[in-house]
């Protein structure tokens with residue numbers, strides 16, 4: 001099988017709308033909830049920061065502005081038509097066609113948001129550049145707003161007053177949320193059991209747990225007692241979203257003790273896993289992301305059909321990463337999407353729910369792989385490097401698009417790197433360096449094989465990487481952060 005199939009940049013998208021997870025983690029889905037609002041043309045695996053040079057574009061305000069509702073966040077936003085290709089007519093038509101419903105177009109208008117989450121400068125080649133101002137005063141919206149800009153609109157995000165505080169950067173495990181601090185790489189911590197719980201399986205009776213979205217603590221315990229949800233929140237975008245539905249009070253399943261036993265068991269499995277950080281009302285910073293293990297009634301009723309397909313393993317979620325069960329307290333998510341210590345039992349429960357909803361195999365086949373941009377990134381087909389990309393005769397590794405946190409030099413035919421814990425060091429990685437979460441990103445021009453400053457070498461585990469062979473082709477893969485590629489191209493070593 002080819003390591004990278006050809007998929008256009010608008011390749012696989014999840015469910016109905018956008019997949020906001022550009023990030024690791026276990027899920028990703030359409031933020032609009034049920035929202036049919038059309039597809040998002042911008043989603044896909046391309047570089048997330050194409051618009052770095054867009055700065056100047058925002059000045060011209062001549063054509064007009066469009067006040068409208070963001071279909072995902074339901075917040076207000078204002079689009080300023082800045083590109084010289086817009087006419088009053090085309091801008092007005094664009095405003096009418098807004099995804100969240102027709103906006104209010106003002107010819108010659110200028111956006112003047114009262115309270116600004118951030119602005120997004122989107123530069124296009126065909127003169128239809130624009131600036132999107134996201135309004136609101138809830139800092140919990142910052143990460144989603146930023147992701148919407150960078151990943152989907154392919155724009156350059158500048159935080160406004162509301163989000164500026166949150167983007168100070170740096171900082172160890174602070175859990176400011178995705179987009180506010182860089183992705184916190186997985187780490188494993190061993191702790192004494194919380195009072196009242198039995199001894200753990202680790203040394204001296206401790207409980208050892210990975211902090212990563214696909215991590216789980218020991219069965220029967222609560223993830224948040226043993227790992228840092230704050231760090232998990234850096235590993236994919238978080239926002240609250242309403243549940244699919246609540247269990248009706250008279251539902252006969254509420255009288256079925258055997259069934260309720262299975263539901264309680266499955267809940268405990270999820271609650272031992274990092275999923276609970278965003279999928280429990282008591283833990284998620286401003287409410288659970290669509291489904292909550294602590295919902296009234298049967299928690300599984302909160303999961304949409306697409307999500308059920310992911311959980312049941314009917315839809316592929318490989319791109320989101322997984323631990324081997326033996327390194328994850330026995331929890332596996334390679335067959336079903338939700339981590340479990342008993343694959344057969346979990347699968348039986350979820351497949352039965354699929355059938356109870358009247359869904360079929362054919363419905364399952366329609367649910368695309370989970371992970372959105374991460375799915376596309378795994379099948380990305382790099383082209384030749386351009387100016388400023390590659391390794392110079394002097395051994396400098398150069399890339400474009402801005403400062404980076406992850407730099408890979410791979411064999412030309414290596415797989416694309418993906419997310420930790422199992423996809424981030426593909427075979428054929430010759431050299432892989434990163435900067436730790438608390439350190440600033442590095443600028444282009446680092447020396448191949450040298451581990452200077454804040455850089456930390458991941459591959460090879462020790463010692464210098466093999467020298468590049470003059471005339472041979474290699475794959476340069478540089479990320480702004482996990483899930484945010486800057487440069488991905490093939491170069492010939494000088």
Ligand code: HEC
Nearest residue numbers: 026027029031233238239241275278289290304306307338
């Ligand atoms: C950092 C936050 C976060 C973590 C951790 C997290 N999720 Fe999610 N998850 C979300 C968000 C946000 C959504 C989208 C909610 C919406 O807009 O409807 C979501 C949605 C989902 C959905 C519904 C998808 C759909 O199309 O219906 C499933 C299923 C899911 N997550 C499974 C998991 C599993 C399994 C884990 C753990 C292995 C997990 N999530 C961990 C944030 C998170």
